Amino acid sequence: MLKHRGFPGRMPGTDFQFTIRRPNPKGVTPLIRRERFRDRKNVDRRVDAVFMQALWGHFGDQPFERGNLDAGRLSWLFGREVIPAEDPFDPESYEALLVIDESAARAAFPEAFS
Secondary structure: OOOOOOOOOEOOOOOOEOEOOOOOOOOOOOOOOOOOOOOOOHHHHHHHHHHHHHHHHHHOOOOEEOOOEOHHHHHOOEOOOEEEOOOOOOOOOOOOEEEEOHHHHHHHOHHHHO
């Protein structure tokens, strides 16, 4: 599992994690598309925006390996702002390649790009 050095481990001042320390011994947690409903808490929306800002700052528009990025946090963006960069895509692989869909990300999280 690739560890993304320099990537923030969590949202500053909170316990919302962005990375994991070690591979899951029970198997890789698959990436899924989680629905973001309108009634989500403001703090959850803010965490998504900070995570997107960290992704953009670290990877930009280049494909990146999933590595030690938290599957739960990625799943809130997966299928919309973060999409597979390879076909076929294995959602249960730490080596899976992802890429940021810049136009979708800018529309959903404009504050992450300012």
